[in-house]
Amino acid sequence: METKTRITVLNHILALNLDVNIWSARKKLTPADFGSTHLPPEELASLGSKRICNPGDLRVFGTLKSRAVNMLDRHGVRFLGGWGVPEKVADEIVKELVDIQKEFFAAKDDFLIRYDEVVQDWIKQHPGWEKLIGSSTVSAEYVRSRMGFKWQIFKLAAPEKNSVKKGLKEEVNKLGGTLFDEISKVATDTWNCCYAGKVKVTHKALSPLRSIHKKLNGLSFIDPRVLPITDLLQIAFDKVPSRGFIRGADLLMLQGVVSLLRQPTLLMEHGQKILDGNTAEDLLEGLVAVPTISKTKSVSERITLKSIPQPVTQQQINSHGLW
Structure with a gap:
């Protein structure tokens, strides 16, 4: 019965993976950043990171990613590291993703145009640390390569062999x-x-x-x-x-x-x-x-929930045509 359930569900669902990359504007701190300052050995403590750009200038990208995630949560269910979405609303979902993607790319272009100015403003806000920040800056093209918004949609098919279908079957059953x-x-x-x-x-x-x-x-x-x-x-x-x-x-x-x-x-x-x-x-x-x-x-x-919870007798669930 479970095999039939799995096949029926897969006939109606698509797997969607959202792949959004946002530049962190961080670089790893190194001992050289602190000159002759005595630091503990790496086995005892590790250095953190330094910001080379105001995180506020990147907030819009996190907001747009959150919009996409919330939209997918409204339509779909978490599945295989992404979402399982109804095939019948896939066009509607893709349309919304395209709209968010356009906003993401427009914000990306705007940020890259202002990139050098943004970095210099960040340096000015931290007098005395110009060398620490300036020595870690990267090019606008590097930042461009680290920012993206895309997705992939898959139609899943259950494998025939019992030896290889177990993992997918377990995920569908959950x-x-x-x-x-x-x-x-x-x-x-x-x-x-x-x-x-x-x-x-x-x-x-x-x-x-x-x-x-x-x-x-x-x-x-x-x-x-x-x-x-x-x-x-x-x-x-x-x-x-x-x-x-x-x-x-x-x-x-x-x-x-x-x-x-x-x-x-x-x-x-x-x-x-x-x-x-x-x-x-x-x-x-x-x-x-x-x-x-x-x-x-x-x-x-x-408010009183009336006559609940009552123990439910274990019984076979009627498939009602789903399997």
């Missing part, structure tokens, strides 16, 4: 758990930023949940328990009024949903319950309960 773990991290950030301690929120608080929904929907082929969770989220969105603040029972429901998303094991259990015949509507209503307690407590303090 994709479901990896996906639920990633959702948990995003949901925890969402809770802390948007829902913790709140008695009302705006519709902006739905944005990270919609991103989670989009990611799960795109990767639903990875695990049969994923699609039921996307249904549960959509039902939650449909229950929220289209205008005004979200508060009261609606906010309590969303807080319960986010609390569920933060717990990978619980999330998988709920997905399985829907596969086993429970409706997403019933599980959504059962996520939270509002006990009769002091009205002075905040909505978030009154």
Whole structure:
């Protein structure tokens, strides 16, 4: 059964490797940089590095790399040192990467035009250390060769021989758990930023949940328990009024949903319950309960995950056509 699962998943997923190089603007310190100063032997301590350029002038490149990584995290799941992305959205992903790449190359050209000026400004900011910095400068062409933004996309095919397919099979079999773990991290950030301690929120608080929904929907082929969770989220969105603040029972429901998303094991259990015949509507209503307690407590303090976690009896998961 696992072999069929592997083949089915690989029919829908592409492996993407992001390769971004950013010049560090650092050179290794050497004993010669300190003249006659007595230094400890290398076996005892090693020298660090020196900056030959203001790191602030290079910050834009780190920002652009982070944008690319965040975009890939929204669409894909970590896989084989890069990302596994749905083949059906590959064009959309490449378009966004191309846009970021153009900004990266434009920033690179601008930096290289100003390179000599940037280095001289850095030297002026550190009087008394001109020789230390100046002796380590490199040419603009060298810097150009150390900066790049590219990616590679692969269509994977499972090898036929059992002796060589084990590693890939293990990685594919971990994709479901990896996906639920990633959702948990995003949901925890969402809770802390948007829902913790709140008695009302705006519709902006739905944005990270919609991103989670989009990611799960795109990767639903990875695990049969994923699609039921996307249904549960959509039902939650449909229950929220289209205008005004979200508060009261609606906010309590969303807080319960986010609390569920933060717990990978619980999330998988709920997905399985829907596969086993429970409706997403019933599980959504059962996520939270509002006990009769002091009205002075905040909505978030009154959240109780109802009847969870309950031990789940080990059973064969229905493939629902995925294998």
